[in-house]
Amino acid sequence: MGVQAVWFKRDLRTLDHAPLFNAAQQGPVLCFYVLEPALWQQPDSARQHYHFVLESLRDLYKALRAHGVRLHILVGDVTRVLQDLHTKTGFTALHSHQETGNDWTYGRDKAVAQWCQTCSVQWHETPQFGVVRGLRDRNQWQRAWQSHMAKPLVPALDTLAVTSVSLTQSQAPLPTADDLGLPAPEPSVRQRGGQTAGRAVLVDFLGHRSKRYRGGISSPLRAPEACSRLSTYITWGCVSLREVVQSTHAAMARSDIDATHRKGLKAFTSRLAWHCHFIQKLESEPAIEWRNMHRGYDDLREHEFDPRLFEALKEARTGWPLVDACVRMLNETGWLNFRMRAMLVSVAAYPLWLHWRPVGLWLAQQFLDYEPGIHWSQLQMQSGTTGINTTRVYNPIKQAQDQDPDGIFVRQWLPAMRRVPDTWLFEPWLMPPSVQAACGVVVGQDIPYPVVDLEVATRTAKDRLYARRKDPAVRAGKAAVIEKHASRRQTSWLD
Ligand SMILES: Cc1cc2nc3c(=O)[nH]c(=O)nc-3n(C[C@H](O)[C@H](O)[C@H](O)COP(=O)(O)OP(=O)(O)OC[C@H]3O[C@@H](n4cnc5c(N)ncnc54)[C@H](O)[C@@H]3O)c2cc1C
Structure with missing residues (x-):
């Protein structure tokens, strides 16, 4: 040979x-x-x-x-x-x-x-991955995923006598990020690359941190520890997804773990299937990277993009503390948990009425784990343009009350919020002038006013989306999207 x-x-x-x-x-x-x-x-x-x-x-x-x-x-x-x-x-x-x-x-x-x-x-x-090239029938997908994940891991190289070809040419210096025109800065505390680092994260998660997975993954405060943090290593292939799946099954089979821990690991394995489920959508229809999955939603937001609102979002100046704190955390770490990602996109898509494509490009650069198949499918899903998913509109004030009730997260990332009394934590722009003077925070100066009226803008956005959804032509187009992309599980959470 x-x-x-x-x-x-x-x-x-x-x-x-x-x-x-x-x-x-x-x-x-x-x-x-x-x-x-x-x-x-x-x-x-x-x-x-x-x-x-x-x-x-x-x-x-x-x-x-x-x-x-x-x-x-x-x-x-x-x-x-x-x-x-x-x-x-x-x-x-x-x-x-x-x-x-x-x-x-x-x-x-x-x-x-x-x-x-x-x-x-x-x-x-x-x-x-468990992604099928040339998939003809979505009904067969889950079986294909399971079969891929059940195959034995490929043996290590040391089981073979390997011969390597070495070219004599010396290694030319690699281009720097500046040479490639990649703009600075980058997150200062992001995860570091490599198979060694990725395997250490896997061992740490399965051995210790996964105990907190159940109940810990939605809060932006607890998620950095409770979530596996494997996404970046899976995206760049530093760890094999099949190995993660098989190691998790082995951990679940251990007799020394309690029921909560086991349930957490089970929920985690479902997400490992979501990984490929979402990538399958892009594999089956590459165009969803730039055009609506359901074409009936074309021209909904395309011509109304307000760059001032987009700038406010990118610069953590929307005025909703949880949203702005998430943007700051993302800038500094390159990572956010699922719920906060979904909330950011929901705020962009509904009250700010921004099209998902520019928002998605911005977030692609922010997420260290950027995986096109998951990313673009999720962007469309959270923006309501798939036509097959329940519309989830996250209210950033309610999310803050649920996920960060004591304001620990927003105060960590927004220093001005440290001086705001608890009473005004969720809507600091409502602080009367006397309170602002007493705590030394001026709204409109130290803390921005909300860029739009949340309630009015969200209602208008929902009305517009629902009107489109009711359109007979849009309803008729839904079946084709389901046929091609929807999960075949009883519950719809995979979609
Ligand atoms: C708008 C938006 C964009 C996203 N973009 C990406 C992306 O570019 N790359 C990416 O890996 N994930 C993306 N996700 C999914 C999810 O937020 C991340 O996978 C997760 O936060 C990564 O952290 P983790 O590895 O600790 O997650 P864990 O909860 O520990 O999950 C384990 C693994 O399961 C997979 N997974 C988890 N949640 C999802 C999900 N909802 N959909 C698909 N796969 C999932 C990932 O491979 C993840 O590493 C996005 C979600 C949203 C709402």
Whole structure:
């Protein structure tokens, strides 16, 4: 067998890595990652993503070296890199994981397929998640997911005698984030990249923190500890989702855990299925990255975008303390729990009446775990443009009362709120001038007024959405969306 090329993409690990193992069984391996400047110039790319990837590559480099395998990190357009590698090594097969990425990576993969065909190179693409390429029948999806997750983990490389191809050329300096035009700053306390870090998070979660999963994941205060915090490592492939699923089942089977802990782990495994359920939507319909899942909602918000409201949201100046505190936390950490993400998008989509696409691009850059399939499906779902989900409009005042009743979270992220008395915690703009003078906080100066009247703006937004929903043509279009995208479970929470 000739040289086997292994292309690392968003699968930056050595464990449970089928393309690497399969290639190593067939011949000498040529391992490489392509740092594509054009990819990093896409509007959903961010400096924090790039640095996380570089950290992960360093870790991967060391892990492969321990098996005597060299990782080549090459810069440029993938098809040009492939052509160059092919000229130098004459590799006969290309191995990689399937990727459900954004429109740009989809186009790039089509170009790679074309190149492989022209050069008579076989491209073996292996599914990395429980996402089915070319899915014809949504009814079969769940079974396919379970079957993928039940397969034994791919054996580690040390079970094989691996031969590695090393190109003699020395490693050219990699472009910096500045070279790629990725704007600063980035979160100062974000998670660090790499398989080693990802596995440590998994062990810590299953061994300790998962006890708090049940009951802890909705509060922005408790969620950073109670949630698994695995999303970023799953997104960039530092840990294998199948390994997470199987390790969780093993943890659930332990006799020394109590019922609450077990229920928490069960809820966690459902979310691991949601991961692929949502990515499947983008895999089946790539256009949902930029157009409404249900076309009956076209032209609802497109022509009314108010940039001043968008700026206020991005700059944590909406006036609703919980919303502004979430934006600050996101800026500093690159992460938010599900409920706060849903609330941010709901506020953007309803009272602020902003279209999901620019909001989604902004959030894609803010989330270190940005995963296009989950992200765009969730953006549309929380904005009411899927046409198949119950409309959930989160009231940021009520969310603050429920999730942060003592104001600990908002005071952590909004220093001016530390001086606001408890009575005015949820609606500080209502403080009478005498209270403002007594606590030394001037509304409109230290704390913004709400950018819109929440009640009026939310009612108007709901009326407009419901009017559209009642339209006979829109109702008629719903069945096709359900057929293609909806969960087949009895309960609708997966949608
Ligand atoms: C508007 C919006 C955008 C989102 N964008 C992303 C994104 O780009 N990348 C991303 O990984 N998640 C996204 N989510 C889903 C969810 O918020 C995150 O997966 C979760 O907060 C990550 O933290 P965790 O790993 O500690 O979660 P845990 O609660 O510990 O969940 C474990 C894993 O399950 C999966 N998961 C959890 N919740 C969901 C969900 N609602 N939908 C799909 N998968 C889920 C993730 O892979 C996660 O790592 C988004 C949610 C919303 C509302």
